[in-house]
Amino acid sequence: MIYCYKKVLLTFIFMVNCCIFYAQIFADFETPETTPLVKNGNAQVVDNPFQDDINPSSKVLRYEKADGNWHYVAMIFPDTMNFGNSTKMTFKVHSSTQGRVYYKFWNGSSVVIESWAHNYSNMPQPNQWVELEMDVSAAMGMPYTRLEIAAGVDNNSPAIIYLDDFKFSSPLAEEGYPVIEYTIDPILVYTESIVTFDASGSFDWNGLELTYNWDLGDGNTLSTSENIITHQYASPGFYKITLVLTNTEGKSASESTNLFVFNYGKLFSGLTFTNSVSEAHAKVEGVFQFTKTYSNPYDPSIVKVDAEIIPPGGESYFMPAFYYIKSAPDEAGRWVNDPNFQCWKVRFTPQKEGTYQVIIHLEDEDGQFT
Numbered sequence: 411m412i413y414c415y416k417k418v419l420l421t422f423i424f425m426v427n428c429c430i431f432y433a434q435i436f437a438d439f440e441t442p443e444t445t446p447l448v449k450n451g452n453a454q455v456v457d458n459p460f461q462d463d464i465n466p467s468s469k470v471l472r473y474e475k476a477d478g479n480w481h482y483v484a485m486i487f488p489d490t491m492n493f494g495n496s497t498k499m500t501f502k503v504h505s506s507t508q509g510r511v512y513y514k515f516w517n518g519s520s521v522v523i524e525s526w527a528h529n530y531s532n533m534p535q536p537n538q539w540v541e542l543e544m545d546v547s548a549a550m551g552m553p554y555t556r557l558e559i560a561a562g563v564d565n566n567s568p569a570i571i572y573l574d575d576f577k578f579s580s581p582l583a584e585e586g587y588p589v590i591e592y593t594i595d596p597i598l599v600y601t602e603s604i605v606t607f608d609a610s611g612s613f614d615w616n617g618l619e620l621t622y623n624w625d626l627g628d629g630n631t632l633s634t635s636e637n638i639i640t641h642q643y644a645s646p647g648f649y650k651i652t653l654v655l656t657n658t659e660g661k662s663a664s665e666s667t668n669l670f671v672f673n674y675g676k677l678f679s680g681l682t683f684t685n686s687v688s689e690a691h692a693k694v695e696g697v698f699q700f701t702k703t704y705s706n707p708y709d710p711s712i713v714k715v716d717a718e719i720i721p722p723g724g725e726s727y728f729m730p731a732f733y734y735i736k737s738a739p740d741e742a743g744r745w746v747n748d749p750n751f752q753c754w755k756v757r758f759t760p761q762k763e764g765t766y767q768v769i770i771h772l773e774d775e776d777g778q779f780t
């Protein structure tokens with residue numbers, strides 16, 4: 411029963427960062443909150459003189475690049491900022507000359523991350539707004555207090571440069587959608603347990619209020635603005651928990667987890683059939699879990715699980731059960747196990763109508779259990 415492992419780990423990360431500002435746009439010069447202090451090159455916030463489809467906004471940062479190379483503008487954030495879970499940064503530039511663009515984040519007197527925007531060969535077209543995109547994943551979770559941008563690099567002409575819409579984003583959630591994160595405690599749930607569902611690691615990128623819609627899998631649902639709820643299950647078995655998180659703009663994220671509930675002192679969760687087949691020759695699938703975990707559930711010399719199937723009025727027969735872990739490809743295309751979706755499964759195909767009895771047999775180093 412390690413379905414909760416990933417959750418616990420992520421919660422820890424969020425606890426570390428819980429007081430950090432996560433907004434996507436961190437400098438657009440439209441409000442005091444999104445306008446850092448600016449300096450160098452007569453830097454100032456001005457009305458956008460080139461409103462267009464790329465940048466229709468009202469206010470932008472302007473600075474003057476003098477003759478020569480490597481003249482930068484600095485943005486200073488009085489409250490320490492943080493990259494959080496951001497992996498990507500975008501911003502817009504409008505320069506009267508064509509040159510390369512370089513960015514450098516500082517935390518106090520240390521450089522956090524610096525590179526070409528978005529690479530060395532990129533020289534944005536002059537006299538138009540251009541959006542640049544760069545990978546800042548190396549700085550995830552790191553604080554910063556200052557951002558310097560040098561535009562028109564490797565072009566010695568003086569230039570008037572405008573900058574705007576400095577924004578972070580993350581694959582954890584599409585833009586504008588809430589980020590969902592919850593834990594279930596305790597890890598082993600009995601019918602006697604008060605189960606805590608803690609979604610306090612969830613957040614909205616833009617700080618919008620969230621509604622938490624829980625489906626607790628046993629017929630109970632709950633819609634609340636509270637990010638922590640408790641529940642007690644009346645019977646052992648398999649439950650599919652789903653949380654749908656919706657912000658005030660109506661954008662939702664959802665995540666499901668499997669939960670097995672045990673009778674106290676019992677090894678076996680009971681068998682739950684995940685499809686309601688009522689005709690012969692259709693496959694039936696049952697899921698179950700044990701309170702014990704095994705180093706290698708695929709090795710029959712460590713653990714062997716069989717289902718004894720007793721058809722109506724017929725001879726019983728055995729079907730081996732198997733351990734199932736859901737896998738999905740990650741960003742790099744590697745298959746990764748999802749610890750939220752693992753359990754024992756048994757499948758069989760009834761040959762005739764009637765009531766079937768299924769008995770689960772477990773054999774491990776402690777002996778045989780039925």
Ligand SMILES: [Ca+2]
Pocket residue numbers: 438439440467468469470574575
């Ligand atoms: Ca703006």
